[in-house]
Amino acid sequence: MMNNVHDLVASKKTLAEQDEMPLFAALVRYAEQEVTPFDVPGHKMGAQMNPLKEVLGEMTLRMDVNSMEELDLLSHPQSVIKKAQELAAAAFDADHAFFLVNGTTIGILAMIIAVCKPGEAMLVPRNAHKSVMEGIILSGANPIFIQPEIDYHFGISHNVSVSKVKKAIDTHPEAKVMLLTYPTYFGSMTDLSEICRLAHERNITVIVDAAHGAHLGFMPGDLADPISAGADAATISMHKTGGSLTQSSLLLLQNDRIPPQKIQQALNMLQTTSANYLLMSSLDVARRELVLYGSKQYDELKPIVEEAIKTIESASNYEVLKASYVKNQYNQAYDWTKLVIRVNGIGLTGFEVYKLLKEKYNIQVELAEGYVIMAVITSSDSKESIDRLVFALKEIESRFGKQMVVMSTNVTADLVNELVLNPRDAFYAEQELIAIEDAAGRISGDTLMIYPPGIPLVIPGEIISKEVIQQYHYYCETLGNVLTETKEADHITVIKENV
CATH class of the missing domain: 3.90.1150.150 (Aspartate Aminotransferase, domain 1)
Structure with a gap:
């Protein structure tokens, strides 16, 4: 990839192209016309005064419109969305870019579904985001978890090490896909270039949750972004560090390991058919600002x-x-x-x-x-x-401040829960709701999660350990709650024991 702002901007022609915002410009042009709308959305470009219009302003609602010929269609881009996606691909030195209006979550789901068939083995760091676990359930993949590096001093997890990844590749030659988080929520970055090299030697496709790395290719120094490091696909949250509106992200694709039409097909299955133009146009603007x-x-x-x-x-x-x-x-x-x-x-x-x-x-x-x-x-x-x-x-x-140091054994999870049932099988298995105090040794049918950062304490198919229960109580006491799929406090869904 290009160094810093990418070497690409050294070219005056390319710089001039990156100054364009085809989708945003087309949307503004449409909003400024005297259109009489008889299509959706029902607020009809903010025709009536209400609290939303008072706060957001008329232009915001005039730009909240439906797909039409002059504004293109996200599920089948042919004009301004296509051009905007091509500019985004060039900005990140990728072969293809796809606009996402359901956040990086939808990009992660689409990547997993596009590359991993039911029953295929996928290498995954255990500190991956909840959306990764949901992608595993949707795809039916068999996850092989890799323990990240645990930092007891700061009480957080860093990235997976190259040596642990290499061991996982050697131990599981059946693996077809590897998903990595890069950077981690806390900013750590393993040697992704070396990992991609090792994986590609074994014909393993590398996909990356780069939710927190939209800015990496535009920073001073030698921090590698996932595309320049060799990843086959990466999803980045432009709204997190790239400047676009919340819920807007990019899926980047390079090389020929993953057919772009397969990604588009997966996105069309998962993503709304009523894509929000404010979100999409904000991607157009944010990309320009980052590059320039x-x-x-x-x-x-x-x-x-x-x-x-x-x-x-x-x-x-x-x-x-x-x-x-x-x-x-x-x-x-x-x-x-x-x-x-x-x-x-x-x-x-x-x-x-x-x-x-x-x-x-x-x-x-x-x-x-x-x-x-x-x-x-x-x-x-x-x-x-x-x-x-x-x-x-x-x-x-x-x-x-106090004259003491706070210490707790519950701050950092350092054990990988035992996975005894494929997460998809666990999701569809017969389940029951029990008190979490009685759940030690049972197979979880639920996800216990602290958000942020969205890394589950336990997922469907894993054995619920005493340590998981202790951490659950620790976070309930310190945060007030832990996110679960069940709505009943201090309860968890487990697989019935006759399953």
């Missing part, structure tokens, strides 16, 4: 973040996760835009600091865990916004 300005913005941000880290740690018991630490301890790269701050050294949990930041300083960080909080930095941040976070953290330590 992303590199400069991240160049300017990096020293600001570095100075902020020094200030946070100065005369303090905070500790910030850094690239040098991740490299030395786990031999992985690290995305510095994920500001992971270890707060248990000031005698508070991450959950307590998260709450204090919001209630006392009106600062919303991305998430909390037992030992850490995480703030996501994007090109939309500034010295002023980052300084506000730094000030609040320093004041929290001085006002609320």
Whole structure:
């Protein structure tokens, strides 16, 4: 791939092309016409005044329209959507790009369904997102879980190591597909280039959940994005770090291992037929902004973040996760835009600091865990916004900090649950609802999940261990709830024992 803003923008012709926003421009043109709509949506381009129009404005509702000839059709793009997707593919140095309006979740489901047949083995990190587990259920794949690197000091998981991936490939020659998370939720990046090389030697297709890596190819330095690293397909959440509207993502495809028509077919099965044009046009705009300005913005941000880290740690018991630490301890790269701050050294949990930041300083960080909080930095941040976070953290330590270190055995899961039933078979098996206290040793028919980050404690087909139950209670006590498929508190769905 191109270095930084991609070498592609060195070409004046290509730069001029990337300055275009074909879908966004067509949508604005349509909204500015004096159209009398007798199609859906029923608000008729905001014809009536209501609270939605008062807050969002007339133009927003005029741009919320239906598919038509001049605005193209997402399920069968021929004109402006096709052109916008081609520009997105060029921006990320991919062969094909597909607009997603149901988030990266739908891209992950489509990738899995397109490449993995029922019963085929798929290598997966156990700290994969819930959507990956759902893709496994939908496809009927047999998951082979790889344990990520566990960081007990920060209380989080990093990426899977190359050595563990190589062992999994050697141990399971039947594997047809490998799914990797890159970067992880907390910003760690394994040597994806080497893993792709190892996988492709065995004719294993590599697909990537790159939800948190839309910005990687536009940053200073040598951080590889998944396409340049050799992945066959990757789904990126442009709305997370790329600047588009929430729920809009891109699925990128390269090489010929996965036919593009297979991806399109899978997306058409899964994605709405009433694709939202505000979401799609925001992808058009965000792609342009990243290509034209992303590199400069991240160049300017990096020293600001570095100075902020020094200030946070100065005369303090905070500790910030850094690239040098991740490299030395786990031999992985690290995305510095994920500001992971270890707060248990000031005698508070991450959950307590998260709450204090919001209630006392009106600062919303991305998430909390037992030992850490995480703030996501994007090109939309500034010295002023980052300084506000730094000030609040320093004041929290001085006002609320305690002379102790918070420690808990429940912060980090370090065991892979035993999978005894294919997740799809478990999903369709006869089930019953029981108290979670009585569930140890039973086969789960449910997913227990903390969101964010959306990594399940247990999935259908896994044995529910005592450790899972302990973690469930830990998160219920600290967060207030754990997401489950059942609506009854402190209960879980399990497979009936005669199955």
